Amino acid sequence: MITFPFHELEFWYQQFKRDLPWRKFQDAYHVWVSEIMLQQTQVNNVIPYYQRFLKKFPTIKALAQAEEEDVLPLWSGLGYYTRARNLLKTARIVTEKFKGNLPSTFEELLKLPGIGPYTAGAILSIAYHLPYPVLDGNVKRVFSRFFLEKSNQKLEEIAKHLIDQSYQLKNDPSSFNQSLMELGALVCNPQNPTCLSCPLQKGCGAFKKNLQSFYPQLTKKNQTQYRFFALLMAVKKIDGSIKFLVRKRSKNEQWLKELWEFPMIQLKKDLKVRNKQALLEEFFKIFSQQTKCKIKECAYMGNFFHSITHHRLKIHVVKSSLDGSLQGFGPTQWVANKDLKKIASSSILKKALAL
DNA sequence: TTCCCGAGGA
């Protein structure tokens, strides 16, 4: 028997829980879509994506009938794009094999692409009200601090025991798990936990010993690697409207596979921005050597950074008109500004446009 | 600049 303030936490949750779009309908489909989007992604960034996604695909069957080209644009800028591809794969499997109902056992859920232990637990507890633990980053942090425990294995055991105990007390696993995650997000946050307003304060080990910043165990991080790129925003007037040239990345690229982007060339070293004329000439050389096309009326638009896990990309942007076609970049197309949001892309495209 | 966050493949 573990001592834990179940009632205080539940009371706090009912009072302070946020009114999030995926809390409106907590059936398996809504829970699944939201939990996939919330993997590695902040709540506030997910909200608009979730709303657009559900509007376009209100049911799992609607999603199953879609093609990747319909799904990926709704993921543009959200990151971890295999999530969207796996979402579609799983929708098709579930529609064919389970008549459109997500399975309600841990083992069956784990077999589905994109569903791991956390997401399986979330679906089982939130949608099906079954006593399965969820141990995401938020919950891990709360337990680690409350029980002064750094071992992942021990934390998993604690999570299992607590959801069972909570269930014995006739608590709904859905609200118990969500209350833990909500507390981790709103109160017991990573950098600045507000222990003075925390419903778990009384029994909390980290609070008692003032050790909040040492729990949970911090994971060692890879060193950031820098890469430098020249990006070409080629513009052309077609039938009286301005269009941009984009290319589709291949499936062999390291990241952002098969997404559309403004053509980029990796540089051996950073460009010096001080001399803009020299920079433009350098840029011209880089692109004309590798693309066999002529760029003219160049303008240096500036640069920005973009992070992809432990890589940090510094991207220089030149806007120009273009004669001839681009060789060696795979499929290309000219797209009007207003249609750029309809293609699958990363947020690099948005950042370049915003310069 | 650093930090945070699940699943899958090697």
Add this chain to the structure above:
DNA sequence: TCCTCGGGAA
């Protein structure tokens, strides 16, 4: 068991 994938907030 380690390493990889994106992006935004602080």
